[in-house]
Amino acid sequence: MPALIAAGAIDRDADGTIVRVRRRALLNRWTKDYSFLNSNGVTLDYVAPRGLQRLIEHVRDRDDICMTGSAAARTYLPSTSISVIPLTLLAMYAQDPRTLAKELGLVRVGRESSNVIIAPLREPSLLDQSRLSEQGLVAPLGQVLADLLTLPGRMAQEAEQLMDFLSETDLAWRE
Secondary structure (H helix, E strand, O other), rough: OOHHHHHHHHEEEOOOOOOEEOOHHHHHHHHOOOOHHHHHHOOEEEEOOOHHHHHHHHHHHOEEEEEHHHHHHHOOOOOOOOOOOOOOEEEEEEOOHHHHHHOOOOEEEEEHOOEEEEEEEEOOOOHHEEEEEEEEEEEEEHHHHHHHHHOOOOOHHHHHHHHHHHHOOOOOOOO
């Protein structure tokens, strides 16, 4: 708790009860110690030869993966919103990334050429906490935001867009 207090993420009263949570500050503190690419074991990079939309259609009904990053963020935004960046990278958690990639016909490439990144599920409970969307299972909101802030490219801008939307109805996201 001292680290969260020092980061300005929480306030406590004299009894030690948490009386205020600043979610942006909490998320910023979390991502000082966390990175999608480095905190989830070996992440594997691939190209989806038939494109990301077709890949999303193929994983939509699977219960052994959940999407995060840009694809997941879009499911938390209202349908009338347009993302600030195009969908160029699909990030997922999977129980068995190599087997999943083989089943989906993904081609292994270096990070600079990839449009799919798959991380192993380090916590199986992540699937239980995921929510079902039209796109398939998506990681919980906090996980999606932490991943967006630490994935390569301009995904942090998408995290900011989502947090701005959340702040319209939840004061804890305003600071």
